[in-house]
Amino acid sequence: VISPTHKFFASIGGFQHIYANREAMVGYRTRAFPEGSIVVVDWLEMREKESVFEEGARRQVDVMVKDSRRFAKTGGWGFQRFVKDSQTELAATPTPEECFACHEKLKKDGLILSSYRQ
Ligand code: HEC
Numbered sequence: 001v002i003s004p005t006h007k008f009f010a011s012i013g014g015f016q017h018i019y020a021n022r023e024a025m026v027g028y029r030t031r032a033f034p035e036g037s038i039v040v041v042d043w044l045e046m047r048e049k050e051s052v053f054e055e056g057a058r059r060q061v062d063v064m065v066k067d068s069r070r071f072a073k074t075g076g077w078g079f080q081r082f083v084k085d086s087q088t089e090l091a092a093t094p095t096p097e098e099c100f101a102c103h104e105k106l107k108k109d110g111l112i113l114s115s116y117r118q
Contacts, residue, residue: 001046002014004048013046014045014055015055016042017042017044019041020038021036021038021039023035024037024039027066028112028115029116032110033112034066035068037064037066038064038065038066039064040062043060044056044058045058045059058084059084060081060083060084061081062079063078063081064112065078065080074100075111076111077100081094
């Protein structure tokens with residue numbers, strides 16, 4: 001959750017849910033993500049109503065797909081951001097190369113930056 005006190009709340013504030021398919025869950029447990037792993041971040045705005053935070057509109061959906069051959073140039077992962085609720089419209093920025101550059105810079109044991117809470 002990115003709080004209303006964050007200076008970029010207007011553009012990134014709210015909830016992020018992370019979803020992983022079966023292959024990616026193996027990766028979260030072992031930190032070696034198999035081919036076919038898919039991880040999705042669902043970004044939702046946050047509204048406050050009578051001191052309760054609620055989910056608002058969808059900002060975007062970020063997707064990472066592990067396919068070492070297809071995405072060899074970006075570390076074996078495909079990166080893509082879908083605009084709002086669209087399943088086809090891609091965000092102009094950041095580009096897949098920019099996504100990769102940040103994940104590559106922050107990485108410790110692979111391009112997946114989050115970890116699984118036991
Ligand atoms: C400025 C740095 C930065 C950029 C640019 C960036 N990410 Fe991330 N991304 C992160 C960080 C940090 C996390 C981990 C967040 C957490 O632990 O909750 C993350 C998490 C993710 C995850 C969940 C899996 C993981 O690695 O933890 C996906 C999927 C994802 N990003 C996709 C993308 C896509 C697609 C783009 C480009 C459209 C992108 N990211 C651009 C920093 C970045």
